[in-house]
Amino acid sequence: MAQARPPTSRDVAEAAGVSQATVSLVLRDRWHGRVSPARAESVRAAARELGYRPNLAARSLRLGRARTALVVVPALTGDFFGRVYAGAARVAAERDLGLVLYPSPEGIGPAPDPFASASATLDGVLASSMAAEALAALSDAGLPLVMLDSEPGRAPAAATVNPDIAAGMRLVAAHLLGLGHRAITHVAADVDSWTFAVRAGALAERLAAAGAPPARTERAPLTVRGGLLAAERALAARPRPTALVCDDDVLAAGACKAVRRLGLRVPEDVSVTGFDDLALATTVEPELTTVSLPAEELGAAGTRALLAVWEGREPGDAVLPVRLVPRGSTAAPPG
Amino acid sequence: MAQARPPTSRDVAEAAGVSQATVSLVLRDRWHGRVSPARAESVRAAARELGYRPNLAARSLRLGRARTALVVVPALTGDFFGRVYAGAARVAAERDLGLVLYPSPEGIGPAPDPFASASATLDGVLASSMAAEALAALSDAGLPLVMLDSEPGRAPAAATVNPDIAAGMRLVAAHLLGLGHRAITHVAADVDSWTFAVRAGALAERLAAAGAPPARTERAPLTVRGGLLAAERALAARPRPTALVCDDDVLAAGACKAVRRLGLRVPEDVSVTGFDDLALATTVEPELTTVSLPAEELGAAGTRALLAVWEGREPGDAVLPVRLVPRGSTAAPPG
DNA sequence: CTTCGCTAGTACTACGTATAACGTCGTTGA
DNA sequence: TCAACGACGTTATACGTAGTACTAGCGAAG
Numbered sequence: 001m002a003q004a005r006p007p008t009s010r011d012v013a014e015a016a017g018v019s020q021a022t023v024s025l026v027l028r029d030r031w032h033g034r035v036s037p038a039r040a041e042s043v044r045a046a047a048r049e050l051g052y053r054p055n056l057a058a059r060s061l062r063l064g065r066a067r068t069a070l071v072v073v074p075a076l077t078g079d080f081f082g083r084v085y086a087g088a089a090r091v092a093a094e095r096d097l098g099l100v101l102y103p104s105p106e107g108i109g110p111a112p113d114p115f116a117s118a119s120a121t122l123d124g125v126l127a128s129s130m131a132a133e134a135l136a137a138l139s140d141a142g143l144p145l146v147m148l149d150s151e152p153g154r155a156p157a158a159a160t161v162n163p164d165i166a167a168g169m170r171l172v173a174a175h176l177l178g179l180g181h182r183a184i185t186h187v188a189a190d191v192d193s194w195t196f197a198v199r200a201g202a203l204a205e206r207l208a209a210a211g212a213p214p215a216r217t218e219r220a221p222l223t224v225r226g227g228l229l230a231a232e233r234a235l236a237a238r239p240r241p242t243a244l245v246c247d248d249d250v251l252a253a254g255a256c257k258a259v260r261r262l263g264l265r266v267p268e269d270v271s272v273t274g275f276d277d278l279a280l281a282t283t284v285e286p287e288l289t290t291v292s293l294p295a296e297e298l299g300a301a302g303t304r305a306l307l308a309v310w311e312g313r314e315p316g317d318a319v320l321p322v323r324l325v326p327r328g329s330t331a332a333p334p335g
Numbered sequence: 336m337a338q339a340r341p342p343t344s345r346d347v348a349e350a351a352g353v354s355q356a357t358v359s360l361v362l363r364d365r366w367h368g369r370v371s372p373a374r375a376e377s378v379r380a381a382a383r384e385l386g387y388r389p390n391l392a393a394r395s396l397r398l399g400r401a402r403t404a405l406v407v408v409p410a411l412t413g414d415f416f417g418r419v420y421a422g423a424a425r426v427a428a429e430r431d432l433g434l435v436l437y438p439s440p441e442g443i444g445p446a447p448d449p450f451a452s453a454s455a456t457l458d459g460v461l462a463s464s465m466a467a468e469a470l471a472a473l474s475d476a477g478l479p480l481v482m483l484d485s486e487p488g489r490a491p492a493a494a495t496v497n498p499d500i501a502a503g504m505r506l507v508a509a510h511l512l513g514l515g516h517r518a519i520t521h522v523a524a525d526v527d528s529w530t531f532a533v534r535a536g537a538l539a540e541r542l543a544a545a546g547a548p549p550a551r552t553e554r555a556p557l558t559v560r561g562g563l564l565a566a567e568r569a570l571a572a573r574p575r576p577t578a579l580v581c582d583d584d585v586l587a588a589g590a591c592k593a594v595r596r597l598g599l600r601v602p603e604d605v606s607v608t609g610f611d612d613l614a615l616a617t618t619v620e621p622e623l624t625t626v627s628l629p630a631e632e633l634g635a636a637g638t639r640a641l642l643a644v645w646e647g648r649e650p651g652d653a654v655l656p657v658r659l660v661p662r663g664s665t666a667a668p669p670g
Numbered sequence: 671c672t673t674c675g676c677t678a679g680t681a682c683t684a685c686g687t688a689t690a691a692c693g694t695c696g697t698t699g700a
Numbered sequence: 701t702c703a704a705c706g707a708c709g710t711t712a713t714a715c716g717t718a719g720t721a722c723t724a725g726c727g728a729a730g
Contacts, residue, residue, distance in 0.1 A: 006477075008686055019710050024688055034708065051475070057395035057456045058686035061715050066392070068454035076417030077614065082410060086440055093447040098454030101436040105421060112428040119403035119433030120455035121392045140386075142341075224618050253618050260620065279412065283559050283588050284619055285595065343716055354680050359718055371678065393716035396685050 007050040016046035023047070027054070060121040068098035068120055069306050071299075072127035072134050076103045078250070079279045080295055081128065084148065087299030088126060095307055104131035114138060124306045126299075129193060144309040146302050151194040152317040159305040159315040161298055164322050165195055166202040168291035169245075171324035172273050173206035175289070176243045179332045181271060182212055185234040185241040187227060187251050190219040199247050199275070216241065220251055227254025228261075235262055235270070242270060242333035249274035249281045252288050256329065267331035277325055286328030294320045342385040351381035358382070362389070395456040403433035403455055404641050406634075407462035407469050411438045413585070414614045415630055416463065419483065422634030423461060430642055439466035449473060459641045461634075464528060479644040481637050486529040487652040494640040494650040496633055499657050500530055501537040503626035504580075506659040507608050508541035510624070511578045514667045516606060517547055520569040520576040522562060522586050525554040534582050534610070551576065555586055562589025563596075570597055570605070577605060577668035584609035584616045587623050591664065602666035612660055621663030629655045 009027070013020040018039060025031040026043040035043075046052075060066040071088055073081040085101055092099045100118045114134050115122065125143050127135055129150035138145070139156055147157040149165075176184060186203055189196045203215055216237065220230030230251070231244055235258060244259075246252035252274030259270045266272050266286055274281055274290035281288040297320055305315035344362070348355040353374060360366040361378040370378075381387075395401040406423055408416040420436060427434045435453045449469050450457065460478050462470055464485035473480070474491055482492040484500075511519060521538055524531045538550055551572065555565035565586070566579055570593060579594075581587035587609030594605045601607050601621055609616055609625035616623040632655055640650035 009688095010686075020687085021689075021710060021712095022708090025709090028688075030689085033706095036708065039708085053450060055396070055456070055686050056450075056454055057392045057401070058715090059688080060392035060454075061390070061396050061685090061717090062687045062689090064715070066454050076411055076420065077414045079412045082412050082438065085411065085438060089438075089440060089447060089452070092452065096451075098452050100454060101438065103417065103420060103424075103436065105424060112424065115388060115391075116431075117424070117427065117433050118455070119391055119395075119401050119435060120453070121390070224614075250618075257620060279559075280615070280618060283585075283615060285592060344718095345716075355717085356680060356682090356719075357678090360679090363718075365719085368676095369678065374678085390716050393685090394718080396687090396715090397717045397719085399685070 006055075007052045008055065009052070012043065012047045012050055012052050015050060016043045018043060027052075056120075065123045066098065066121040067096070067310075068100060068122055069124035069126050069303070070100050070102050070114060070118055070122050070138075072102045072104060072114065072125060072131045072138065074104055074128060074130040075106050080276055080293075083295035084128070084299035084302075087296030087301075088303045089299075090296070091300045091303040091307075095303075097303075097307070099126075099303075102131075102134065104134040106131065106133050115141070124310065126302045126306055129195065130191075132193075144306060146305045146309070146315070148298055148302050149195050158309050160317045161301045161305060161320070162318070163293040163298060163320050165198045168275065168293070168322040168324070169199045169202035170206045171322075172245055172275075172289075172291060173203055173210075175324055175326065175330065176245070176271060176273070177207070177210050177212060179271065179330060181243040181333050183239055183241045183333075184212075184215045184243045184245055185237070186215040186217045187230045187234060187244050187246040187255055188217050188219050189222050189247040189251065190226070191222060196247055203245060215245065220254070222248060222250060224250055224254040224257070227251030228258045229254075231255035231258035232261070235259065235264070240270075243330070244270060244272045246272065246274050249276050249278040249288055249290055252290070252329070253280055253284050256284060256286075256288075267329050269334055271330040271333070273330060281325075281327070289327045289330040290325055292323045292325050294322070341390075342387045343390065344387070347378065347382045347385055347387050350385060351378045353378060362387075391455075400458045401433065401456040402431070402645075403435060403457055404459035404461050404638070405435050405437050405449060405453055405457050405473070407437045407439055407449065407460060407466045407473065409439055409463060409465040410441050415611055415628075418630035419463070419634035419637075422631030422636075423638045424634075425631070426635045426638040426642075430638075432638075432642070434461075434638075437466075437469060439469040441466065441468050450476070459645065461637045461641055464530065465526075467528075479641060481640045481644070481650070483633055483637050484530050493644050495652045496636045496640060496655070497530075497653070498628040498633060498655050500533045503610065503628070503657040503659070504534045504537035505541045506657075507580055507610075507624075507626060508538055508545075510659055510661065510665065511580070511606065511608070512542070512545050512547060514606070514665060516578040516668050518574055518576045518668075519547075519550045519578045519580055520572070521550040521552045522565045522569060522579050522581040522590055523552050523554050524557050524582040524586065525561070526557060531582055538580060550580065555589070557583060557585060559585055559589040559592070562586030563593045564589075566590035566593035566607075567596070570594065570599070575605075578665070579605060579607045581607065581609050584611050584613040584623055584625055587625070587664070588615055588619050591619060591621075591623075602664050604669055606665040606668070608665060616660075616662070624662045624665040625660055627658045627660050629657070 277292035612627035
């Protein structure tokens with residue numbers, strides 16, 4: 001039978017015939033030169049025997065910190081932030097720190113207090129800029145904050161980690177220009193966020209640099225249906241665009257549907273590009289030409305930045321390289 | 336300037352000119368008849384003024400419990416468990432309890448200790464059966480455990496909450512039989528899990544009840560590519576099946592790809608059904624006929640079951656209704 | 671005028687941990 | 701011979717909270 005009450009360090013001490021202080025010293029690996037190796041081993045054995053787990057609440061209380069960060073991501077509806085979290089969790093496991101995942105319930109329901117729902121002492125926050133609602137509550141808490149995919153240098157973030165969105169959009173533009181496209185419509189996410197502003201800016205800039213006409217723009221909510229409707233509007237214009245540059249793979253999936261709904265083909269009649277390289281990109285047909293973002297590395301770098309802050313170093317802003325992944329949704333324009 | 340150290344209940348007491356005990360009484364709403372309304376209000380005002388937040392570590396330590404549950408889900412790669420969590424979070428917010436999300440990094444990396452990574456005192460676990468790795472570590476912790484999508488009545492789960500998978504698969508079978516299909520192949524998830532065994536059993540049973548020939552079976556890893564390869568094998572058989580029943584929408588998406596890769600059409604030549612009604616189901620073309628599971632309700636009911644356990648009631652096993660969603664991927668067989 | 675009861679609080683303690691400060695031996699150098 | 705020292709542990713305390721047991725004051729009942 002398991003005991004009703006979980007064993008404490010005092011129970012371990014009693015079992016090993018030492019004081020509670022010694023147990024703490026041994027299990028925290030602070031015993032070298034202060035406890036004999038034999039005793040240390042017997043303490044560890046007793047702890048193992050009893051199935052001792054340190055009470056994290058007591059530890060946090062005593063230490064005044066918890067080596068734990070809150071990871072704030074948008075509502076979990078895709079695979080992108082799952083990958084970000086996986087990267088963060090990998091680093092966290094290596095460096096022995098805790099992560100509490102907080103999926104901001106944007107548009108799903110009222111946001112519970114991130115702190116209360118975390119139920120733990122937090123001493124850092126790693127947040128995606130997409131989780132705007134939750135950030136307000138967090139900003140005035142005085143915790144070190146590392147932002148993912150957010151404008152560098154803006155307080156109160158101690159550091160930012162960004163994929164090189166601008167370079168990605170330039171690669172998309174160059175790819176389409178190289179195929180011969182000139183009539184391009186930008187299916188833009190209807191979200192007021194720096195990351196999307198950067199996409200628009202980089203696209204315009206690259207087209208201008210090539211002497212191509214500027215892209216038209218259709219705004220769309222960040223859903224498949226949003227992409228579909230925006231693309232339908234875009235394709236109704238004359239002359240018809242030969243390429244649709246979408247801010248996101250989800251929008252691109254919708255755009256592909258719109259193209260076919262009008263009796264046209266992707267990519268023969270209209271090329272479509274996505275962004276993010278979600279699982280979705282290789283699920284739909286044709287598979288999407290898109291920009292692959294280093295999601296895992298984003299989470300990992302963010303976590304390292306937070307560790308840097310804790311250790312008193314200045315992490316600075318990081319920009320991670322991205323990659324164009326040409327697939328079946330782009331081809332030379334017709335004619 | 337914010338203070339270096341966050342304010343404690345003692346700071347609030349000093350500001351309000353009362354004792355720390357009074358602060359605790361007032362803020363925990365245990366003051367009725369023990370503290371005058373005027374004093375109570377002044378305490379609340381002082382707390383607001385200072386931006387007081389109770390130290391959760393201290394509270395957990397004192398109370399010996401945290402009203403916090405660990406939610407164990409498989410690695411976050413789709414939208415299903417995001418919805419489960421949203422449902423759980425909704426109930427948690429209503430009933431004032433904390434949830435810590437633990438995405439089991441199956442196949443992604445080594446599993447960190449669920450307890451250590453939660454960084455909080457836990458007194459319950461809500462777990463999906465799909466997160467097998469993490470469950471081993473959890474099972475011997477002596478915490479109340481509510482399982483989602485798992486065989487009822489198996490220890491150590493205190494309760495289970497399941498969508499009515501068997502009914503769902505019977506609906507699929509009836510739907511296809513009604514359309515006239517007789518040559519059916521089951522594209523089965525190659526995962527040793529109760530939930531998939533139930534699917535196979537219900538399909539076989541329903542076909543037999545209708546006097547139809549039994550389904551053939553092709554096993555597939557739970558990926559788009561897995562579904563594609565399995566469906567290719569299935570479609571190579573003679574006579575060729577007229578319908579592919581897939582254990583999951585992801586497999587169904589792959590199956591659709593396989594059909595088209597062989598120069599056939601969905602649903603004119605081959606019908607395809609999915610399961611789960613993921614976002615994916617309405618993203619691919621044609622949209623998938625599938626079984627919609629009440630994901631949010633699954634999370635909500637699981638959380639309620641955990642609350643029941645905490646309150647000393649016996650929650651019992653729950654089965655939630657499912658719904659067939661006919662869409663474009665099924666039609667009458669050719670000929 | 672005592673005593674009871676009620677209101678409106680306060681003092682104090684325990685939760686489990688980490689660590690600073692403090693013994694207590696046996697050994698060693700002068 | 702004795703102080704000094706190192707090796708090995710222990711005692712005691714604080715972290716912030718919740719709540720139990722107490723007290724003080726005061727009006728009313730006896």
